[in-house]
Amino acid sequence: MTKEKEDFKKGLEGVVASDTHLCHIDGQKGELIYGGYNIHDLAEHASFEEVIYLLWHLHLPSKRELANLCLELEENSTIPEEILELLQRLAPRLSAMGMLRTFVSMLAHFDPEAGERSPSANENKALRIVAKIPTLVASFDRFRKGNRLVPFKGGQNIATRFLYQLTGREPLKEAAKAMDVALILHAEHGFNASTFAARVVAGTLSDIYSAVTAALAALKGPLHGGANEEVIKMLREIGSVKKVRPYIQEHLEDKKKIFGFGHRVYKTLDPRAEHLMRMSEDLAKARGESKWYEMSVEIQKVMKELKNIDPNVDFYSASLYQTLGIPPDIFTSIFAMSRASGWTAHILEQYRDNRLIRPLSQYVGPEGLQYVPIEKRSN
Numbered sequence: 001m002t003k004e005k006e007d008f009k010k011g012l013e014g015v016v017a018s019d020t021h022l023c024h025i026d027g028q029k030g031e032l033i034y035g036g037y038n039i040h041d042l043a044e045h046a047s048f049e050e051v052i053y054l055l056w057h058l059h060l061p062s063k064r065e066l067a068n069l070c071l072e073l074e075e076n077s078t079i080p081e082e083i084l085e086l087l088q089r090l091a092p093r094l095s096a097m098g099m100l101r102t103f104v105s106m107l108a109h110f111d112p113e114a115g116e117r118s119p120s121a122n123e124n125k126a127l128r129i130v131a132k133i134p135t136l137v138a139s140f141d142r143f144r145k146g147n148r149l150v151p152f153k154g155g156q157n158i159a160t161r162f163l164y165q166l167t168g169r170e171p172l173k174e175a176a177k178a179m180d181v182a183l184i185l186h187a188e189h190g191f192n193a194s195t196f197a198a199r200v201v202a203g204t205l206s207d208i209y210s211a212v213t214a215a216l217a218a219l220k221g222p223l224h225g226g227a228n229e230e231v232i233k234m235l236r237e238i239g240s241v242k243k244v245r246p247y248i249q250e251h252l253e254d255k256k257k258i259f260g261f262g263h264r265v266y267k268t269l270d271p272r273a274e275h276l277m278r279m280s281e282d283l284a285k286a287r288g289e290s291k292w293y294e295m296s297v298e299i300q301k302v303m304k305e306l307k308n309i310d311p312n313v314d315f316y317s318a319s320l321y322q323t324l325g326i327p328p329d330i331f332t333s334i335f336a337m338s339r340a341s342g343w344t345a346h347i348l349e350q351y352r353d354n355r356l357i358r359p360l361s362q363y364v365g366p367e368g369l370q371y372v373p374i375e376k377r378s379n
Contacts, residue, residue, distance in 0.1 A: 012359070017191055017196070017357070017359075018191075018199070018357075020190070020191075020346070020349060021035065021058055021349065022034070022035060022055060022058075022188060022190075022342070022345050022346060022349060023035075023188045023189060023190045023342070024190075025189070025190050025265050025266075027263075027265040027266045027267050027268075028267050028268070029268070030266055030267075030268040030269055030270065030271050031271060032189070032271050032272065034051065034054060034055065034187070034188055035054050035055065035058050035059075037054065037060075039184075039185065039271050039272060039275075040271065040274075040275075042054075042184055043181050043184055043185060043272075043275045046060075046184060047066075047157060047180060047184075048157065048158055048159060048180050048183040048184050048187070048338070048341075049066060049069055049070050049073065049157060049158065050066060051183075051184050051187050051188075051341065052069065052073075052130060052187070052341045053065060053066065053069050055187065055188055055341050055342060055345035056123065056126065056341075056344070056345055056348065069127075070157065072127055072131075073127065073130065073131045073158065074131075074152075074154065074155075074156075074161075075131075076127060076128045076131035076132065077131040077132060077134065077135050077152065077161065078132075078135065079107075079132055079135050079136060079139065080107075080110045082110070083103060083106055083107065083110065084139060084149065087099070087103060087136070087139055087140060087143060088139075088143045091139075091140050091143035091144040092143075092144045094140070094144075095329065096137065096140060096141075096329055096330040096332065096333040097216065097219070097220040097225075097226075097332050097333055097336070098220070099136070099140050099333075100133065100136060100137070100216050100333055100336055101213060101216045101217055101220065103136055104129065104132075104133065104136070104209065104212055104213055104216060105209060105210070105213040107128070107129070107132060107209065108207065108209035108210075111125060111128060111209070113125060114207065114209070117205075119348075119351070119352070122208055122347075122348055122351060123348065125207075125208045125209070126208060126344035126345075126347070126348060129208070129209070129212055129340055129344060130340045130341050130344060133333075133336060133337050133340050134158055134161065134162040134165075134337050135152075135165065137162070137166075137330060137333045137334065137336075137337060138150075138162055138165035138166040139165075140330070140333075141166055141327060141330055142165070142166070142168075147168070149165070150164065150165045150168045152164060152165055157176075157180065158180075158183065158337075159176050159177075159179035159180035159182075159183055160176040160179075160180075162179065162337065163175060163176060163179055163324070166326070167325065172286065172287075174282060174283055174286045175283065175324055177279075178279040178282070178283050178320060178324065179324065181275055181279060182276065182279070182317060182320060182321075182334075182338070183337065183338040184338075185272040185275055185276065185313060185317075185338075186272075186313065186317075186334075186335050186338035186339055187338050187339065187341045187342050188339070188341070188342030188345065189339075189342065190265075192224070193218045193219075193221070193223075193224045194215040194216070194218040194219040194224060194225065194339065194343065195215065195339075195342060195343055195346050196218075197214045197215050197217070197218040198211040198212060198214055198215040198343045198346055198347055198350075199211075199346050199347065199350045199357065200214070200357045201214040202346075202347040202350040202351060202354070203350055203354060203355065203356050203357040204356065205351075205354065208344065208347050211343070211347045212340065212343055212344065212347070215339070215340075215343045216336055219332060219335060219336055219339065220332065222259075225332040225335045225336065225339075226332050227259045227260055227312075227314035228259075228260065228314040228315075228317045228318040228321070228331045228332070228335070229318070229328050229329060229331045229332055230259035230260075231259050231260040231314055231315055231317075231318035231319075232292075232318040232319075232321075232322055232328040232331070233328070234258070234259060234260075234299075235292055235295050235296065235299075235318065235319065235322070238295060238299075240291075240295070241294050241295050241298050244295060244298040244299055244302060245298070245302050248299060248302045248303065248306065249302075249306070252306060252307065258299075258303060259314065259315075260311055260312060260314045260315030260316075260318065261303050261307075261309045261310070261311055261312065261315065262309045262310075262312065263312045266310070266312065268310060269310040269311070270310065270311065270312040270313050272312075272313040273310070273311045273312060273313055273315060273316055276313065276315075276316035276317050276320055277296075277297075277311075277316045279316075279320055280292075280293045280296065280316045280319045280320040280323065281293050283320060283323045283324065284319075284323055287323060289323055292318075292319040292322045292323060293319050293323070295319075296315065296316060296318075296319045299315075300315070317331070317335075318331065321334065
């Protein structure tokens with residue numbers, strides 16, 4: 001066996017592809033670190049905007065730096081009228097992630113620095129992308145329901161602004177806080193599929209919009225960002241707490257996947273799930289809607305008992321977003337709203353110390369075949 005074959009790891013599992021300053025994950029301990037800060041510390045004390053700044057600059061902002069960032073995110077959150085008009089016409093025919101994949105790419109044609117490659121221009125483009133994705137998601141949901149876009153109020157953070165534009169109502173304090181923490185928890189997670197896709201594209205020195213579009217395409221898959229939508233489908237199919245155990249048992253016996261459980265990296269409870277579970281419970285109590293949370297707790301209990309598998313970040317985000325009144329088919333696009341901060345941080349990092357990403361493959365096809373003229377080939 002050649003060294004190339006000895007080193008082969010399907011799905012690149014366990015393979016280190018590059019250095020990064022952005023994120024450290026210890027799957028054995030269940031630790032997630034953003035730029036040196038434990039996710040528990042950030043979820044308890046930081047805002048999503050502070051985390052965005054941390055990922056882009058590798059340190060937490062001062063009051064002035066945070067205020068400037070918040071203002072710039074607000075000022076850049078509006079969408080060009082030409083894009084809004086097209087989105088309004090097409091929204092009823094689009095999926096949420098399909099919309100983002102197309103319209104984020106389209107934003108490049110309206111960016112005054114689209115062709116610039118300087119670090120400052122790329123940082124500006126990263127800010128515009130992160131600022132505009134929440135508006136695109138809210139606009140899409142409003143337009144497909146025949147509603148007008150709600151103008152945002154000044155001084156709102158991203159979480160509050162998104163919920164306000166999505167629903168047309170000022171969100172409860174608990175709801176806005178829950179959304180803010182959820183955005184923090186989804187912001188960054190190392191070389192996951194979508195982030196790696198973004199870095200591969202950035203490694204060719206393609207533009208940042210192309211790299212983010214590639215990330216969106218990867219996130220669209222149900223084995224990555226689409227899992228929380230599958231979780232809520234499961235909860236609705238089960239219907240009540242008393243039906244959880246027979247449902248899970250039957251699906252496990254049939255070797256069907258239970259979405260929201262297990263993780264390629266974590267060998268223990270996903271640290272993000274702890275916060276989402278608590279927020280799901282708190283919001284359920286605040287709204288008097290405990291059904292989804294109680295079903296989720298029972299599923300977690302049964303899965304631990306039968307398979308010794310813990311929930312991942314997707315599991316409790318499903319019941320949380322459901323309680324927030326968010327349509328399930330935009331769950332993944334909310335993931336994208338958050339992860340765009342991590343994607344752009346990785347793209348900027350790739351540009352700073354670039355090397356084309358070009359792994360080898362292991363050929364397992366036939367060998368020694370000889371060309372046969374078409375008139376002599378059998379049908």
